[in-house]
Amino acid sequence: MTKISSELNRRQFLCHVGIGAGVGLLATQGITRALASSNMAKNSDAQLTKDDLPTAFPDEHLSFKGEAQPAQAGCIVPTIETRLFASSNVGGSNERNELALERLACAGFKVDNPATTERQYLRFAGTDSQRASDLQNIATGAIKAPKLLLGVRGGYGAVRILPMVDWSTLGRIMKEHGTILAGFSDVTAIQCALLAKGGMSSLAAPMLYSEFGKNRPDEVSCRQFVAALTNPNLTINIDDASLTSPNLPSILTSTEPKTLTGTIWGGNLSVVSALAGSDYLPRIAGGMVFLEDVGEQAYRIERMLYDLYLAGVFKGQQAIVFGALSGSSEDSYDKRYDVATVIRQLHQLTGLPIYSGMRFGHIGQKHSFPLGATCQLHPNNAGGYQLMFSDYPTIKADAILVEGLWQ
Known part of the structure; x- marks a missing residue:
């Protein structure tokens, strides 16, 4: 894998991989520090769900608050075909979603449908039909199966779309393409249906909004996520x-x-x-x-x-x-x-x-x-x-x- 030069700044990288200008602007403003005091925290606190609750382990990275941030390493050209599925709650912050998308691109994941994070219907990340289509369009062949199907967040809502997906066909197509569906919390409903009716495995793992969009993502969880993705x-x-x-x-x-x-x-x-x-x-x-x-x-x-x-x-x-x-x-x-x-x-x-x-x-x-x-x-x-x-x-x-x- 060819790495981009460390001299290539974050905004140049985002333009190189086609991430939106809004994310690029955030990156040039020192996004991690900026978001710490932004409305992101207010928005997320107002919509707490099970995937947002305090963890059993303290976030050791919080000790860096107020200190100089460590130098950022280079990024790599994203080549892993990735699609998002938003089966449950809407994300509480556009900035948090954009930050998560930026990080995924930097790590090598080429997200084909970032606009999925912008949907909202009532408390959900889109109507039932929209949320089901994230998976059903792969089952029908309307969209090519990616290598990674990553959940946006948990909360509630996945159970509403279970009858709207052809799980048997989806499981077969995922097996043929070696597709990995990743998530946890409310995404359990998706994972159970996929296994029960499609005979396909999935990955119990962190999700876009609830982990990779944090001010300071948990490094251990990130490393273990990649270990599970890559270690047979x-x-x-x-x-x-x-x-x-x-x-x-x-x-x-x-x-x-x-x-x-x-x-x-x-x-x-x-x-x-x-x-x-x-x-x-x-x-x-x-x-x-x-x-x-x-x-x-x-x-x-x-x-x-x-x-x-x-x-x-x-x-x-x-x-x-x-x-x-x-x-x-x-x-x-x-x-x-x-x-x-x-x-x-x-x-x-x-x-x-x-x-x-x-x-x-x-x-x-x-x-x-x-x-x-x-x-x-x-x-x-x-x-x-x-x-x-x-x-x-x-x-x-x-x-x-x-x-x-x-x-």
Whole structure:
């Protein structure tokens, strides 16, 4: 991959790759510093959704506030065919979307439909038909399948468009082109439908507005996003259960932990439970269910887990894997009724081994990983475990400049 000279300034680069003049102007004004005091923060605060809530990890980059910003590296010519899909909430700030688009271009992603970020209907990123068309136009062949389909943001709304997409055809076309669909939070509905009806994997990963448009994107999350995009044999090690609950072991099992192999699927618990009983929830024999959520009290988490249990979702599964259950508060009736109590009850109900602490969810420093792909779970001698993924599409590593995602 040929790199653009470090002497080529940001505005020249944006003109070179065809990003709009508005973004170029922001870049020449020192966009990262300018946006810190702009109306972007006011707009985003006024439209908080689950993908905007405070993370379980503090943003260590905030310590740079008021200090000189580090020198920016060069960009590379974007060659990765990328399209956005906006299935849920509208973005709260045009400047934030423009900054995210600039960073993607700098990192090597050629976004073909940036105008998608400008749509709005009520609270949504366009009408139901417009939002469905982001995916349905690929299924019909009206638009060529890209290498990456990146979600704009979460929130709510994806469930409304599920009946409007030919998931079977979309999944087949994505397999033929090696297309990667990436997102999380409300995008879980899209990922479940794609797997259930199209037999196609996706990537649990950060999104345009909710990560790459931040004033200071989380460098760890960006690096792990690229690792999941480029590594055909991704491995993630989990040492403790603290992201799920500090009162749990990493592996909760009634027998000796053993290596398991199967398809990992799931996503946001609120969304997965809402799909229970529908044709859009995957039915994976011998699978492993992954679940995460944010801002839910323990009793609400248990109620959603019972929704899945009573619908028979856990039958035939090998294990349940929990990511971050962040922002959960104490029960006003009895503070002993916590997430750990809920998960122990789930273990008794299902008899399944439960793996906790997976580094993904509504948190910083998240580890992207494939959903709908083959996963091996290996317990280690220290009480933790390792996840090894295979059988999912990837992108060549030399096509991406990871540093461009947070510049």
